Amino acid sequence: MICPIIGVLLPMNIVVFSSLKERGIFNSWGLKRFGIVFIQVVYIALALLSNDSTLLNFFYKEVLAEPLVFTTIPQPALIAYSIVLLLMLLKQLKKQRHLDNAFVAVLIATFIGLHLNAEPLAIPIFFSLSAMILVISVVQDSYSMAYLDELTGLPARRALREDLLKLSGEYTIAMLDIDFFKKFNDTYGHDTGDDVLRLVASVLKNVTGGGKAFRYGGEEFTIVFPHAKITEVLPHLEKLRAAVEKSPYAYVKKIKDDAKRKPTAKNLFVTISIGVAERSEKNDHPDAVIKAADTALYRAKKKGRNCVCK
Template sequence: MSQFILDPSYEMNFATDVEAKAIQNMLLSLVPLNILLFSLLKERGILSFYGKLRMAFIFMEVIYVFHTAALKNYDAIKIFDMNLIGENVFNHWSLPQLAMLLITAAIIIFVGRYIYKKLIIDIFYIAVMIEIFMAFVLRSKQFALSIFFSGALLLLIMSVIQSSYSMAYIDELTGLPGRRALKEQLSKLSRHYVIAMLDIDFFKKFNDTYGHDIGDDVLKLVANCLTHVNGGGKPFRYGGEEFTIVFPHNDMKEITGHLEELRELVSKTNYTYTGKKSTKKSNKKTTGKQLNVTISIGVAERNENYRTAEDVMKAADKALYRAKKKGRNCVSK
C-alpha cells in the first residue's frame, strides 16, 4: 500500500499533487510508527486475542488511509504535516517532521536496546528503518521505492526467522543456547571431544533465602562467566541451575586447565545483594551483602568406554556428582 501511494506514477490515479502529499505524509509517519510499536510489544501469537487486536489495528489504518483518500478529507490528517520543532529542518528531503522524528526515535531506541540486551533482531530493525528512510528520500527516482521497500520487507522476514530461531534455541533468561541447541551440537561432534557438566553450588539455598529474582540474577551471572571460557568451549544452559560446555576437537589434558580457570572466575565474581526482601522462613533483612557464588564441574571425554555423546554426558554427570561429594567448588574427572 505504501509503495502504491508513494510512487509518483500512481499519484494522479486518485488525487492531486497536494492531496497525494497529504496521504504520503500520513504513510511516512504510520509505517515507522507501526514497526516501532509492534517491536516493543510482547509477542503473544498472531491467533491470540492480542495478535488479532494488532491485525485489527493495521486493518483500521488501511481503511482510514483509503477512506481519507476517497473522501478527500485531508484536513483530518494535517497533524502528520505539522512543524513540531519550528522550521522544517528536513526540507532538503521534502519529508515531514513527524515522520523523521519517528524514524530517528526508532533508530535510537533500537540502538539503545541492542547495546543493553544484545538482541540481534534490533540490528534488523535498524536496517529496516534505514531502508524506509532511503525509500522516502529517493521516492522520486525510478525503481527506488521497489528496491528499498523490497529490501525492508526482506529484512523484516529475516528478523522473523531470527526471532523464531531465538525462541527455539536460545534460553530467554541467560541468553545462552538451550537444550535444543545442545542436542544439535552433540549430533555434529566428531571423534574427539570433551563435555563438561556444571552445577551452581547451593542454588536452592539462594532461592529459598533471597528469592527467585536473586536466583535468576545468579544464573545470569554464571552464564556470563561461561561465555568467557577458553579452549573453544561452547556453553549451553542444560536446565535449572545446570549448564553444559562442549569442547569439540579437544581432549581432557587440554581442557582441564581451562575449566579450573572458569571455576576460579566464577568464585571471584561475587553477587552483591542489596535488596531488603524477607525470606519465607525468617524475618531478617539483608542489605549490601556479598554472596559468594561457586560451581562444581564434572568433565568427561569421548574414548573407548564412552563412544556416544550421550555416554560422555552421563560420565560427565557422574563426575559432577563426585565433585559435589568432594566438597563442591572443584573440577572432577
Template sequence: MKITFKTVFSTITYIFILFGCYFLITKNPSFSPPVILVIMYSSYVIFGLGMILSIRFNQGRVFLILLLLTLSQLFLNYHSQLSIDRTTYSQFLYPLMCFLIPINIVIISHLKERGLFSLWGKIRISLILIELFVLYIIAKSNNTSIQKVVNYTFMNLPLDKTVMNQTALLLFFLTLLFFIIKAYMKKSVFEIRLVGVIISVFTALFFINDKFSFSIFLSAAGLILIISIIEDSYSMAYLDELTGIPSRRALRENLMKLGNKYVIAMIDIDFFKKFNDKYGHDVGDDVLKLVASNLVQVTGGGKAFRYGGEEFTILFPGKSINDVIPHLENLREQVSKSGYTRKPSKTHNSKSKSKPENPSQLFVTISIGVCEKTSKYKDHNEVIKGADKALYRAKKKGRNCVSK
C-alpha cells in the first residue's frame, strides 16, 4: 500500500511539472526578454544542481542521465561552433541524438549503483563521452549510406512537417512503453520517474526548433530527476531499508508530534534468534519483511515502525489502551497465521542419495507490550519503557500474547 501511494504521488507530481511547462510556453509572449533569457538557460542550472546532488547522495544512474542530457543540449544548441552546418545537423546530428538519448536511458536504468568515482563509474562516464565523440565523427562524415539508414521511412504518414523522423518516433514510443510496463510490473517509482523523463525529453526534441520550449522541457526532465534524488534521500533517512516501513529516526520525529493521549505498543518476534540460527539470515530477513507487512495493516489508527533487530513499535495517537487492545489481538493472530513458504534446498552432491526438501511453510508469533500515557508515564520515553516492561511480561506469560 505504501509503494502504491508513493507511486501515485510521484506520478501526480511529474504530471504537474509537465503541465507547468505547458503553462510557461503559453505565457511566452508576455515574458520580457531578460526572463526569456533566464528560462532558456535554466536547464543548464538545473542539470548542474542535479549532478551536484547526485554526487552528494551517490546517485550514479541519475548523474549519468543528467550528464547525457547536458552534453546533448550543448551539442544541439552549439553545433555551428563545432563546424557542423545546418544540413549536416538536420540529416545526421539531430536524428542520431534522438536515437542516442532514449537508448542510453534504457541502458542506464539497468545499471547497478557502483559509485561515481569507482572504476566502474569512470568507465560509464567515459563511454558516454566516447559515444558523443563517435556521433560527432559520424555526423561530420556526411556518409550517404548512414543518412539513408538514419532517415529511413517505414510507411507513408502525414508527418512531412515533423522534424523528428519515423525511426526516432518509434524508438521513443517503444522506450516509453517499456518503462510503463516495467513500472507496472515492478511497482517501481524509479521507472515512473523515467516515464516522466522520456516524455519531457521527447517533447523537448520534438520542439527542437523552438529553443524556448526545448529548454523548458529539458528543465522538466532535470526537475524530475532532482525530485527523485530528494525522494530517495528521504527514503534512506526515514524508511527501513530491509522492511520498507518507517525507521527509528521516523519514530523519533513522530513521538515529538504526539499529544496528551496516546498508546505505544512494543512488538518482538518470538524466538527469532533461534529461528535465524536454524534457517539462516536470508530466511530471517524474509520473515522480518513478512511481519512488517502485517504490522502496517494494523487497524485502529496505528502506525508501525521498525525499532531495531526483531523489534517493532506501533503508535496509536489519541487512543487509550482499551481502544487498541482488540486491534493488537487481531494483529497478533494475523501474524501467527501468516506462513512463510521456504524454498526447498537442492542437493548439489550427485553422490548423495538424499532427496531435495519439499517446500515448507514456517510460522512465527509475536509478543506485544502496551503502555498508555498517564500521570505515571508522563512522556514518550517513559511510555516506551512501560511498553518494554509490558513486553517482558508477555514473554514471561508464554509469548504470542498481548500484555499491558
C-alpha cells in the first residue's frame, strides 16, 4: 500500500530539495525543510492507519484511459517519475553537480525497485542502493568543498599543500599571475573578472608535461611538475602562456540608458606572467621552491609581463 505513495512523494521531494539552496540545518530554513518532511510523514501515517480510502485515491487514480501493461506502478507515480527525471536531466545539462547526479541515480534505482515490487528483495535491495548512492554523493560534495576551488573548478590551496607533502626527488613548481587583473576588474567588473578566471583555469587544466594546476588565491595559480627538471618544464610553460594569450573572452557590454540599442560585443584577451623554480640544494623544500618561483614571477613582471622567467 505504501509503494504508490512513495512513487509520487519521492520524485516530488527530489525535485524540490535539489532546487533549494544550501542554507544550513539549524536555522529557520532547516526548520522549513524538516516541516515539509514532517507533514508528509503525518499524511502517510494517517493514510495507512485510518483506513480512509479518500487519502489514498489520488495515488491509484487512472489518468490514462488505457491501463499500462508493462508495469504495475500506478499511473500517478509513473507520471511523477517521468516528469521529475526529465527535469533533473535538463538541470544536469545546465550545471553538473554530484548531488544532482545522485538524485538521477536514486530515481532510476527506486523506480526499478517499485517496478519489481512483487519480488521479495526488490525494495530492500534497490532502496538500500539508493541510500548508498546518496552517502557517496555527500562524501564527493564534502571533498569538492574542501579541496576544489568553487569558482574555477581547479584544486584549491588545501589540495596543493597535501600534494606538496608527497613530492620527493626532482620536481619543479611554477607560479602564475594574470597580468593587470586588478585594472581589468575595475574596467569590466567583477563578474567579468570571474569569467576570465574561469577561462584561464580552463586553459591551465590542459597543461602538458605532467603538470597539475592549482588555484593559489586571487588571480594567482600554481603548477606542480613532479619528477621533472626546470629545463623539461620550460617548453610546456611557454606553450601554456601562448595558449592563454590566444584565448578570447566574449565580452558583451550592456547598455543601461538606451533600451533600443543592442548590446555591443567584443573579444577580450589577457596574458599571464610565469615564474618557475626547481628543487635544488639551496631550495630543498617545497615552500622554498614556491618562494623561489614567486621571486621569478616578480622578475617576469619587471621584465614586461607575458613571459616565463626562472
